[in-house]
Amino acid sequence: MSLQLAPLAADVPWPPSVEEAFFPPGVAGSLWVTKFSIMVWLAVAVIIVFFLVTQRNPKLVPTKAQWLSESIYSFVRNGITKEVIGHEGPRFAPYLTTLFVFISFINLFAIVPGFQISPSSHIAFPTVLALISFLIYWYQGAKKHGFWSYIKTSIVLPAPWWVQPILLPIELAQILLIRPVTLAVRLFANLFAGHLILLVFTLGGFVLMGSGNIGLAAVGVISWGMSIVMTLFEAGVALLQAYVFVLLSASYVQSSLADEH
């Protein structure tokens, strides 16, 4: 039995390296049209068509598709914007809903057979999304308080004067640097790690099966079972990371819309 399984491990890239696993070559040698740009275009097209078609002729008693799109919108609007931002929340609901649906879609590509990698496992895509959220909460803060006054309200906390020199740099770094960077890296690292785990379990299963030892082949089957479990876990992580990204963006907008201390 091991002789039949040996070809399985013949050309499995082991251990999976970051270069091979995460950077497939561009389509037709192009620098810019890669598997990831096609995935992003597909996500944009599906989202636009879905919300366009379901909200075209909205009825009072909704059809199934209309109910689905309304549920998604009300999940973000009632559950996130009204709870976290409060009164002015629904103003941001369109952006946050789009962000939530887009990030969920992008993340779920990691477990769809055929694609099996998510664009958010490259640092570029989460960086741009975090940058947009960063610009939004800075613009809202500057519009409400005025630019320097906004920085002053965010940095100066009610604390004794002798502790302020410690707090001011920390708070300045927080609003300027830590928030967008952690938004991006959280999403990126979760998807990167998830893809790597799936690679290890799947390719490891192949290597174990082809190793020629019956005990190791049994462990290979367990490894494949673990990759199935990890795929389901990855689906949960995909949706959870989208939810957390949107929740934190809403929380940052709330902190810049908050009144003076």
Add this chain to the structure above:
Amino acid sequence: MAGDQSPQKRPDPQSDANAGWTAVGYLIAGIGVWGGIGWLVDRWLDVPMHFGTLIGMLVGMAGAVYLIVKTMGT
């Protein structure tokens, strides 16, 4: 205005499907046309790293989304 019962047959799945495909058509056409223009600018001006194609595709995508929102949005 109370007696204005306009005989419109609104629930028409065919027109919904048409709207969907129109949106997809706008997107593909936007990316394709402006990507093509960018690629031609690339070859004409010999832009390094084919930036012309990239910028063309981005502009095409932005224009397509704008068109969809304007013509088919509410």
Add this chain to the structure above:
Amino acid sequence: MALAEITGDISSIGYGLAAIGPGIGVGIVFAAYIQATARQPESAGLTRPYLFMGFALSEALALFGLVLAFVFSNPAA
């Protein structure tokens, strides 16, 4: 006189150490949620956003360690 020589990448040791704190942190977050829900089951829906947010914020630190282990890795010759 060298008795033995260990080669490899110290990033993996760093990643292992970096995962201790977030492991305890995530445990604390979920323990608080379980206790609060056990005391007052009606509050489960109210505190669920904080559960997910706390979990993701603590988990992020563990994943920074994983990513930086790859960034700073020096494959042994």
